[in-house]
Ligand code: NAP
């Protein structure tokens with residue numbers, strides 16, 4: 196055994212400012228809401244103060260978006276819109292180190308993930324959608340698909356910049372204007388994206404970004420002049436929004452929670468599967484809607500796989516998100532940490548067998564050691580509810596039919612994983628699984644060309660790819 200020397204990324208790269216303001220009609224402005232303090236979950240220190248929106252500010256932002264839509268953006272030829280979107284993509288790349296460090300500070304995710312996944316994938320979404328802007332007539336949504344108008348978008352804290360990109364890029368490519376609200380605990384990278392949008396010379400009002408808590412989100416989605424709502428977050432809030440919009444004729448897409456099955460058949464390459472399982476549940480501290488949080492293992496290989504898994508998970512380094520050696524960073528908030536602890540205690544109480552990595556944890560900050568529950572039964576809360584943390588529940592099965600039945604035994608249906616040597620089994624299982632995304636011999640792969648979205652309580656509508664454009668077009 197040898198120890199790693201610390202390898203911290205410099206936090207100066209983040210250009211952190213003491214105050215951040217909202218972005219409305221092309222300007223950075225003070226909102227009239229109560230300012231919020233955003234915290235570094237890795238250390239519990241306050242990073243910055245952010246001004247928030249009051250209902251009157253939401254109205255101003257929607258009006259600005261409407262003006263921009265009517266006068267400029269909705270009429271602009273796609274080939275012209277594309278130039279702006281390409282510019283945003285390139286500026287994200289230019290400022291990628293700054294964005295990565297800022298994201299890790301505000302969210303707690305390891306720098307290697309923000310640097311290698313979040314920021315490059317955000318840029319890729321803008322590049323991909325810029326390419327569509329002048330080709331919408333060939334996207335299979337009719338010869339002259341029209342935008343919807345003003346879209347209201349609300350996003351969660353687990354991929355703050357990437358979720359903003361998932362939302363804004365397709366809206367702009369299709370000719371809509373945007374009012375977006377980032378999550379209360381992670382507003383900073385969305386506000387730097389607003390700087391980039393200003394740098395890219397986007398006409399004022401095309402994109403507006405309002406900070407604040409759930410009440411600001413509620414004001415955005417229920418504003419009567421918003422034509423379409425795109426929401427990513429919890430199933431509970433998604434249901435509330437669906438109720439609010441029912442009967443209004445306004446369009447809605449919901450990307451909600453998940454409890455994905457990651458299925459390992461007895462012919463799977465086990466060492467590879469272990470890597471995929473680790474990536475599936477410990478990537479981004481398990482704060483992933485499509486996390487492989489239910490591992491289903493064929494009984495004959497369960498013992499061997501679990502042994503390998505414990506050895507591998509023991510090597511994960513938990514700690515300072517800015518250290519380049521860190522595999523698992525900080526839990527995003529104290530509230531989320533409490534939720535994880537409560538669900539883990541329910542696993543103990545219901546009789547599952549808990550194994551926790553003996554890794555050291557920092558004294559300050561919100562951290563949770565990687566945890567694997569075995570002997571889990573389908574009725575337990577840890578098998579049914581989304582934990583949204585670094586906690587894996589392991590169940591077993593004997594036959595392929597049983598695996599599929601157990602995988603589908605959930606109110607969700609966002610993603611699934613299959614590990615097997617046989618292509619025919621992959622196709623068979625993928626067809627039977629009620630999940631929007633099915634990964635085979637890999638997990639947690641994100642690409643702007645691939646549509647993403649759920650079944651049942653995981654929501655409806657797709658984001659990404661040609662299919663994802665439909666949500667922003669009047670077709
Ligand atoms: P959340 O509580 O639903 O929050 C999501 C966003 O909605 C936040 O910006 C939140 O503001 C805002 N919000 C809260 N109440 C609202 C209301 N009544 N009306 C409108 N907006 C409101 O979810 P979360 O706990 O932050 O995020 C985790 C959840 O998101 C998980 O369930 C996860 O599975 C899901 N998720 C899904 C996907 C997907 O693509 N399917 C991707 C990522 C995450 P505040 O920040 O102030 O609370």
Ligand code: MG
Nearest residue numbers: 233234301380
């Ligand atoms: Mg924060």
